Amino acid sequence: MDWIVYIILPLAGLTLGWTIRWLYARFQLTASEQRAERIKQDAIKEAEAKKKEILLEAKEKVIQERNQQERETRERRAELQRLERRVLQKEDTVDRKVAQIERTEQTLVDKEKACQERESTLLKEEERYRAELERISGLSAGEAKDLIIKDMENEAKHDAQALINKIEQEANITGEKKARDILLATIQRIASEVTGDVTVTTVALPNDEMKGRIIGREGRNIRTLETMTGVDIIIDDTPEAVVISCFDPVRREIAKVSLDRLVLDGRIHPARIEEIVAKVSKEISQKIFEEGEKVLFDLGIHNIKQDAIRALGRLYFRTSYGQNVLQHSREVAIIAGMLAAELGCNRELAKRAALLHDIGKGAETDSELNHAEIGMDMARKMGEDPRIINAIGCHHGDIEATGIEGILVQIADAISAARPGARKETLDNYIKRLENLENVAKEFEGVASAFAIQAGRELRIIVNNEKVSDEQSKDLAREVAKKIENDLRYPGRIKVTAIRETRITEYAR
Numbered sequence: 001m002d003w004i005v006y007i008i009l010p011l012a013g014l015t016l017g018w019t020i021r022w023l024y025a026r027f028q029l030t031a032s033e034q035r036a037e038r039i040k041q042d043a044i045k046e047a048e049a050k051k052k053e054i055l056l057e058a059k060e061k062v063i064q065e066r067n068q069q070e071r072e073t074r075e076r077r078a079e080l081q082r083l084e085r086r087v088l089q090k091e092d093t094v095d096r097k098v099a100q101i102e103r104t105e106q107t108l109v110d111k112e113k114a115c116q117e118r119e120s121t122l123l124k125e126e127e128r129y130r131a132e133l134e135r136i137s138g139l140s141a142g143e144a145k146d147l148i149i150k151d152m153e154n155e156a157k158h159d160a161q162a163l164i165n166k167i168e169q170e171a172n173i174t175g176e177k178k179a180r181d182i183l184l185a186t187i188q189r190i191a192s193e194v195t196g197d198v199t200v201t202t203v204a205l206p207n208d209e210m211k212g213r214i215i216g217r218e219g220r221n222i223r224t225l226e227t228m229t230g231v232d233i234i235i236d237d238t239p240e241a242v243v244i245s246c247f248d249p250v251r252r253e254i255a256k257v258s259l260d261r262l263v264l265d266g267r268i269h270p271a272r273i274e275e276i277v278a279k280v281s282k283e284i285s286q287k288i289f290e291e292g293e294k295v296l297f298d299l300g301i302h303n304i305k306q307d308a309i310r311a312l313g314r315l316y317f318r319t320s321y322g323q324n325v326l327q328h329s330r331e332v333a334i335i336a337g338m339l340a341a342e343l344g345c346n347r348e349l350a351k352r353a354a355l356l357h358d359i360g361k362g363a364e365t366d367s368e369l370n371h372a373e374i375g376m377d378m379a380r381k382m383g384e385d386p387r388i389i390n391a392i393g394c395h396h397g398d399i400e401a402t403g404i405e406g407i408l409v410q411i412a413d414a415i416s417a418a419r420p421g422a423r424k425e426t427l428d429n430y431i432k433r434l435e436n437l438e439n440v441a442k443e444f445e446g447v448a449s450a451f452a453i454q455a456g457r458e459l460r461i462i463v464n465n466e467k468v469s470d471e472q473s474k475d476l477a478r479e480v481a482k483k484i485e486n487d488l489r490y491p492g493r494i495k496v497t498a499i500r501e502t503r504i505t506e507y508a509r
Contacts (some may be wrong), residue, residue, distance in 0.1 A: 075257065080392050093293070098240035136437075162472050201244045201256050205263060213268050214259070228277040243306040249317035254284050273358035288313035295330050299337075301352055305382050312355070326414055329358050335412035336405075343404075350408045353391035356384070357409050360392075372398050414493070436488060441480050441496075446472070458495040465502045472497040 051356040180235065215222050215235065219267040222233055228271050231246035233255070244259070245254040258280045265276075289306075290312030296304055302495050304312075315326035336354035340347040360375030369377075391406040393399045434452040441450035441461050451460045461480065463473055477498040484494055 018410050047305055129475075158471075161474065163417065164474075201252050203244060203256055203259050205240045205242065209242060210263055214242065214262075216268065216270075219269055221273060224273045225255065225259070225277070228274060229258065231255040249319070250284065250288070250314060253317055254280050257284070271292075288316065291326065295326060295355070299330065299333050299351055299355060301333075301348075302354060308356070308359065308378065308382055311359050311362035315358065318361055323417070325358055325361055330354050331416045332357060332409065332412045335415050336408045339408050339412060340405075343408075345404050345408065348413040349385065349387060352404050353388040353405045354385075354409045354412050356388065357392050357395045357413060358419075370398070372396055397485075433488075433490065437484065437490075437494070440483055440487060443483075444476060444480060446476065456494065457492065458497065461496065461498045463498055463500045465500050468500060470500060473500045 005108040066203045096484070112437060135311060140190070144455040184413075212232070213227075214222070217223075222235070226233055230248070230251045231244050234243040234245055237242070242259070244252055244255045245253070254277065261276050261280070262273065266301045289310055292311070292315070293310035296302070296309065312326065312329070315329060318325040333351045339345075340350035346364050356375065356379060358369030358371060358375065359378055360373070363371075363374050363378060372393050372395060376389050377379070379389045381391055383397075387403045387405045390399070391409045394401040394406045395409045395413050397410070401410065434456050437452045437456055437459055438450045441447055443457060446464050448462045448464050450462070452458070453460060459480070461477065468476060477496045480498075481496045482492075482494070484490075
């Protein structure tokens with residue numbers, strides 16, 4: 001029985017504990033449900049109040065919007081009424097103008113009809129007067145017209161010549177003085193050395209024995225040197241000197257420097273020649289680039305591509321009539337900059353165009369184009385300003401200048417080429433240029449003789465006084481000057497002077 005007690009009593013305790021716990025949980029659940037119900041009722045009441053508040057605000061806003069819409073509608077209606085009144089007024093004005101135009105058009109039609117009738121009457125009267133005039137004068141209408149035209153032409157030529165003389169006098173008084181001041185101020189500020197490069201270069205030797213070493217066994221040394229540099233080496237009886245001949249100044253310079261180093265080194269054989277020539281070629285290439293950079297730095301010109309810098313540097317070894325082309329280009333740039341500053345133009349643009357005007361001479365190309373056309377192509381590829389491209393192409397008058405920069409480059413180029421000591425030419429070319437100058441003048445009718453004086457800077461024309469009058473002499477000089485400009489190439493400016501004189505001879509017996 002004891003075991004029953006031990007079993008039942010714990011079970012009863014567990015049952016009682018579980019029952020008490022269930023009752024307590026039931027009590028808490030009921031309290032929570034009541035609390036939740038209260039919270040729910042409070043939330044419902046608060047939501048109802050919030051709903052009423054929101055509805056009131058919405059109604060107020062709707063009323064405000066309605067009032068605003070009504071005000072805007074009234075304003076728009078008033079504006080439309082004003083516009084309608086203005087349109088009606090304009091329609092009335094247009095109607096009145098249309099009516100006025102119609103009246104004016106009718107008046108013009110009536111006047112045109114009257115004019116046509118009057119014109120017909122006048123034509124008949126004109127025919128009658130013309131017939132009467134032909135009968136009185138004995139000349140036809142065409143003959144009278146030709147006579148009047150010829151008289152008017154002679155009178156117009158006389159008046160035109162008088163006007164030309166007046167304009168020339170005024171231009172000479174004002175323009176020549178201004179031009180002289182500008183050019184003198186520019187030329188006086190220029191002071192540059194003039195080099196007289198030729199197509200041959202002399203290399204001094206320490207002794208005549210060195211000639212044999214330069215020639216080498218069976219001439220292999222001199223053949224190697226000529227093949228590597230592309231020049232002709234002339235070894236003659238000139239004591240202690242050899243002559244290098246080549247039309248390309250760059251190759252001539254490479255050969256000269258290489259030969260100087262070989263003579264100084266003393267080791268002259270084909271392998272050494274090839275080594276020295278290769279080394280000197282690189283040095284000359286670098287010198288070309290440095291000379292191009294130097295002139296750009298001196299002039300303050302930037303943003304030039306390397307190909308253009310190298311082309312400028314090659315001008316250092318080129319000459320034109322004995323004038324170094326790079327120094328000439330630098331001088332032209334300085335002159336063009338000064339002229340632009342004097343005239344109030346774009347100085348930097350003029351300097352850049354002037355420096356690049358002969359860049360075509362330094363291009364490494366076999367093109368058949370002249371240097372101005374090659375320079376234009378190079379400048380176009382470099383993305384230069386169209387005004388610079390035009391200035392390069394027109395500096396010899398091949399194309400027409402479209403801007404002031406092209407004209408400034410032409411003037412600066414002429415100043416640099418024509419100033420004393422800048423250029424030199426051979427006697428044959430000099431004589432040929434003067435003969436061409438005289439022959440141009442002799443082609444004109446009425447020219448008795450022509451003489452080129454002052455080294456070709458002035459052309460004096462003796463005209464036949466029986467065939468050419470004073471007025472015609474002026475026209476003749478002008479025509480000769482134009483033909484010289486169109487047909488001949490010359491540095492600077494040529495003065496054309498026409499001389500007409502009448503000699504009367506009598507004999508006293």
